Amino acid sequence: MRNPIADKVKDIQPSGIRKFFDIVSEMDDVVSLGVGEPDFDTPWHIRDEGIYSLEKGRTFYTSNSGLRELRVEICKYLKRRCHVEYNPDKETLITVGGSEAIDLAMRVMLNPGDEVLIPQPSFVSYLPCAVLADGVPKIIELKAENEFRLTKEELLEAITDKTKLLVLPFPNNPTGAVMRREDLEAIAEVIIEKDIFVLSDEIYSELTYDVEHVSIASLPGMKERTITMNGFSKAYAMTGWRLGYACGPQEIIHQMTKIHQFAIMCAPTNSQYAAVEALRNGDADVLEMRNAYNGRRRYLMHAFKEMGLPCFEPFGAFYVFPCIKEFGMTSEEFAEKLLAEERVAVVPGSAFGACGEGYLRISYAYSLEDLRIALERLRRFVKRLKAI
Amino acid sequence: MRDQILTFIEKNSRVDLGELAVLLGSDEVTVANEISRMEQEQVICGYHTMIDWDKTGAEKVTALIEVRVTPQRGQGFDSIAERIYNYPEVKSVYLISGAYDLMVILEGKTLREVSGFVSDKLSTLDSVLSTATHFILKKYKDHGTIFAKKNKDERMLVTL
Numbered sequence: 001m002r003n004p005i006a007d008k009v010k011d012i013q014p015s016g017i018r019k020f021f022d023i024v025s026e027m028d029d030v031v032s033l034g035v036g037e038p039d040f041d042t043p044w045h046i047r048d049e050g051i052y053s054l055e056k057g058r059t060f061y062t063s064n065s066g067l068r069e070l071r072v073e074i075c076k077y078l079k080r081r082c083h084v085e086y087n088p089d090k091e092t093l094i095t096v097g098g099s100e101a102i103d104l105a106m107r108v109m110l111n112p113g114d115e116v117l118i119p120q121p122s123f124v125s126y127l128p129c130a131v132l133a134d135g136v137p138k139i140i141e142l143k144a145e146n147e148f149r150l151t152k153e154e155l156l157e158a159i160t161d162k163t164k165l166l167v168l169p170f171p172n173n174p175t176g177a178v179m180r181r182e183d184l185e186a187i188a189e190v191i192i193e194k195d196i197f198v199l200s201d202e203i204y205s206e207l208t209y210d211v212e213h214v215s216i217a218s219l220p221g222m223k224e225r226t227i228t229m230n231g232f233s234k235a236y237a238m239t240g241w242r243l244g245y246a247c248g249p250q251e252i253i254h255q256m257t258k259i260h261q262f263a264i265m266c267a268p269t270n271s272q273y274a275a276v277e278a279l280r281n282g283d284a285d286v287l288e289m290r291n292a293y294n295g296r297r298r299y300l301m302h303a304f305k306e307m308g309l310p311c312f313e314p315f316g317a318f319y320v321f322p323c324i325k326e327f328g329m330t331s332e333e334f335a336e337k338l339l340a341e342e343r344v345a346v347v348p349g350s351a352f353g354a355c356g357e358g359y360l361r362i363s364y365a366y367s368l369e370d371l372r373i374a375l376e377r378l379r380r381f382v383k384r385l386k387a388i
Numbered sequence: 389m390r391d392q393i394l395t396f397i398e399k400n401s402r403v404d405l406g407e408l409a410v411l412l413g414s415d416e417v418t419v420a421n422e423i424s425r426m427e428q429e430q431v432i433c434g435y436h437t438m439i440d441w442d443k444t445g446a447e448k449v450t451a452l453i454e455v456r457v458t459p460q461r462g463q464g465f466d467s468i469a470e471r472i473y474n475y476p477e478v479k480s481v482y483l484i485s486g487a488y489d490l491m492v493i494l495e496g497k498t499l500r501e502v503s504g505f506v507s508d509k510l511s512t513l514d515s516v517l518s519t520a521t522h523f524i525l526k527k528y529k530d531h532g533t534i535f536a537k538k539n540k541d542e543r544m545l546v547t548l
Binding site: 015020021024025030032034035036037039123124173291294295296298299302345347351352368370 | 392395396407410411412413541543544545546547548
């Protein structure tokens with residue numbers, strides 16, 4: 001029989017820590033710090049709207065680009081929170097999670113051989129999406145001494161004649177790093193001068209602490225070369241609703257909508273109705289969750305300091321990224337040992353790119369009670385290692 | 389700072405002060421001082437424990453009593469409210485807008501005890517015009533705390 005699998009697909013490497021995940025899922029009594037989604041339930045009034053939409057029999061497709069009502073609310077929201085104005089009819093597409101927007105943007109923008117710059121450590125989807133879109137991923141290794149922010153120099157060094165697109169994943173999963181306004185201004189200059197585009201993944205935009213989130217599209221000259229993608233998963237604790245969106249230049253969004261129409265049809269209708277409620281009346285919920293995350297973030301930073309585990313202070317998302325290089329183990333070895341000896345699950349930094357080696361991603365999307373237990377075990381573990 | 393402390397200790401007054409200080413990005417002395425100032429100013433009026441009495445052997449009956457009263461000249465509802473809240477078995481007294489005036493929450497050991505209080509003590513007060521007693525059958529949620537079993541974390545253990 002002929003090989004049913006396309007070479008392009010076969011060559012994509014599965015996530016290197018699949019094995020580790022399998023071990024974790026088979027163990028009982030594991031305290032996990034490995035989750036990449038909020039611990040909060042979706043606020044009740046939002047769930048209620050979802051239920052209501054079902055009761056009312058709103059069980060049909062919406063338009064391909066999504067409910068107009070929701071697109072209007074998204075544009076109002078982006079103007080209010082991110083200071084960028086988009087047209088709800090021509091510059092907005094509602095997608096199945098932010099992930100679909102990443103996939104669509106790559107497929108729409110890349111010709112075979114076009115290079116995509118992907119700063120790492122970062123979310124695992126960018127690279128395979130670039131490859132599937134016939135692009136050539138080029139990794140920029142972010143550095144701990146820059147607190148994992150992308151610098152102008154790093155960007156300049158990575159750009160070639162073939163560079164078309166830069167992925168900008170901030171606030172960052174897994175490092176928690178955020179780009180300040182001045183950081184963005186510095187790279188925007190390069191982006192405009194070199195005539196490349198930006199896919200700005202701002203899914204964690206509502207989760208920044210003590211600092212303001214800045215959308216790169218709000219900088220002069222950047223809106224016309226940026227696709228801003230965001231969604232409801234992290235801000236409103238709506239991961240399972242699978243709802244995100246992309247906003248950007250009309251010609252790009254138009255083409256993304258075309259593929260979305262053929263591949264997906266439309267995002268889930270009842271999720272869209274729930275999302276309208278989230279944007280209209282969800283500010284207080286976001287604030288409450290942000291405050292809770294911020295407290296836990298401080299709590300974790302404090303605990304690491306006490307343990308003597310070096311960690312830069314992250315101001316975004318819900319992760320901290322401590323360094324474990326001093327123990328002479330790889331991230332994966334450390335994580336496996338921690339799991340075996342103390343039954344605490346964390347994600348090795350290397351899962352997010354080679355330059356994440358020597359770090360751990362620790363999530364604080366957990367209640368304080370859970371964090372307390374997990375940190376106590378981690379403390380014990382680190383103490384033992386340090387005594388050797 | 390005050391708001392943040394209050395928001396937190398409203399849900400958990402037993403929090404370790406050092407830990408609370410870390411959570412709020414402050415230090416323990418500042419937080420402790422702020423709390424004792426709020427206690428002096430009676431912003432913080434007391435600390436209670438949420439108990440699900442159903443899970444204990446204790447027999448308890450809680451009743452909500454709607455009370456219609458005649459307000460008194462110069463004192464409005466205050467003096468009749470005081471007359472009622474001084475009974476130790478009365479847990480709460482609220483002045484209410486609408487069809488009746490005072491909402492009285494009463495806790496007793498038995499139905500008989502509660503009805504005895506209503507007929508002997510409450511109804512016989514001069515300014516009380518009428519009462520309507522509702523017995524609580526089950527408490528699902530009280531002071532923002534849900535009494536039902538806690539939901540298990542159903543998230544996958546590790547996601548990227």
